[in-house]
Amino acid sequence: MTGLALDSVTIRAGDQTLLDAFELTVAPGEIVTLMGPSGAGKSSLLAWIAGTLPPGIEGHGRLTLDGQRLDHLPPERRHLGLLLQEPLLFPHMTVAGNLVFAIPRHVTGRTARNSRADDALARVGLEGLGSRDPRTLSGGQKSRAALARCLLAEPRALLLDEPFTSLDSDLRQEIRDFVLERARATGLPVLLVTHDQGDAEAARGRIVQPWAHSRS
Numbered sequence: 001m002t003g004l005a006l007d008s009v010t011i012r013a014g015d016q017t018l019l020d021a022f023e024l025t026v027a028p029g030e031i032v033t034l035m036g037p038s039g040a041g042k043s044s045l046l047a048w049i050a051g052t053l054p055p056g057i058e059g060h061g062r063l064t065l066d067g068q069r070l071d072h073l074p075p076e077r078r079h080l081g082l083l084l085q086e087p088l089l090f091p092h093m094t095v096a097g098n099l100v101f102a103i104p105r106h107v108t109g110r111t112a113r114n115s116r117a118d119d120a121l122a123r124v125g126l127e128g129l130g131s132r133d134p135r136t137l138s139g140g141q142k143s144r145a146a147l148a149r150c151l152l153a154e155p156r157a158l159l160l161d162e163p164f165t166s167l168d169s170d171l172r173q174e175i176r177d178f179v180l181e182r183a184r185a186t187g188l189p190v191l192l193v194t195h196d197q198g199d200a201e202a203a204r205g206r207i208v209q210p211w212a213h214s215r216s
Contacts, residue, residue: 118130
């Protein structure tokens with residue numbers, strides 16, 4: 001089976017069940033939006049998929065990507081790209097350094113790695129900004145750099161955890177359209193979690209609401 005598949009996923013925080021026996025398949029090239037109110041457990045589900053659930057929250061179920069079982073693997077071996085609400089660029093590195101850090105080890109040689117980073121910056125409209133301190137970038141530029149870094153890691157699927165929430169209204173639609181267009185173009189399974197109807201409509205895909213009856 002190709003794509004990202006979740007089978008009988010249950011997530012609990014203490015004695016509270018956030019998600020019960022949830023099932024979903026995201027095909028290659030498809031963007032599926034998971035909608036739910038704040039605090040329902042959307043980010044916890046993505047953290048379970050990524051293998052980064054914090055202490056105190058437990059997740060169980062079966063996770064496969066293109067037929068390979070992932071739920072027993074450490075995060076670094078799952079090869080999933082994750083975009084969060086905040087870009088989280090490393091402040092001690094240049095913009096280009098952030099991107100080079102994400103390039104897989106099979107790409108060897110400083111020249112080759114730097115060239116990939118420069119090309120990625122150009123593709124997201126940040127050509128010539130590689131030597132900048134990330135803290136000097138605007139909110140929209142940081143989001144573009146974070147996307148470029150995510151894609152340079154050669155992920156096998158993309159997880160978008162409300163990546164547009166921190167943007168002001170003037171930038172939100174522009175960056176949202178930009179990110180979703182490029183996510184769609186990768187041909188990878190893409191899972192977007194949001195509480196914003198505008199995000200769901202912009203994704204132009206299936207909308208799943210397992211928390212439809214949850215309270216925020």
